[in-house]
Amino acid sequence: MGKIDDIDMKILRELVSDASLSVPKLSKKINVNPSVVYSRIKRLIKRGLISKFTVVVNERLLGYNVDAIIGANVDSKRRAAVMEDLLKIDEVRSVHEVTGRFDLLIFVKTRKLDELHDLISNKFAAIDGITHTETFVEMSSKYREPVYTLPS
Numbered sequence: 846m847g848k849i850d851d852i853d854m855k856i857l858r859e860l861v862s863d864a865s866l867s868v869p870k871l872s873k874k875i876n877v878n879p880s881v882v883y884s885r886i887k888r889l890i891k892r893g894l895i896s897k898f899t900v901v902v903n904e905r906l907l908g909y910n911v912d913a914i915i916g917a918n919v920d921s922k923r924r925a926a927v928m929e930d931l932l933k934i935d936e937v938r939s940v941h942e943v944t945g946r947f948d949l950l951i952f953v954k955t956r957k958l959d960e961l962h963d964l965i966s967n968k969f970a971a972i973d974g975i976t977h978t979e980t981f982v983e984m985s986s987k988y989r990e991p992v993y994t995l996p997s
Contacts, residue, residue: 847892852877854995856885857894861990864898909954911961912983915969916947923974924948930972936964947979958982 855875859866868886872879889895919927924942931940931951938952955961961980969975 849894849995851995852881853885853889853894854993856882856889857993860886860895860898861993864900904954908956911955911958912986913953913955913961914981914983915951915953915965916979916981917949917951917969917975918977919948920974920976921948927972927974930974931969934964934968936960936968 852875855877856871859871859874866874868879868883872882875882877885886895917927928940928942928949931937931949936953936955938954940952941950942948943950953961953964955964961982965978965980969978
């Protein structure tokens, strides 16, 4: 991969904050010619630094009020299949293979605690290979945008 410079980093920082910025607005914001910004974005996409432009949905406004993290232990021979099966469940947002007392951490969102209970008791229980789960209901959380800097 070619070298990333300060202009690339400025573009990335701005797009992480607001991916809907038009090239003209972005160019004004970082004080770089629009044609340069356009070609840099295309290059960042081609090189894989930008994998997609997306929308962040406020799921609370859609009624998803319960966030939980579920630690799961799984049969090591079924780990990959379990991960794939979990990702087919609508309430599952992400699955992470981890070290520590659990094999997987599963991030989920449901509308109500009853739905979370059903998710674990029925949908997760039906997956061959999950041997144990422990659920952590999120009380509150704080998020921040990533900050990217050039390597030294």
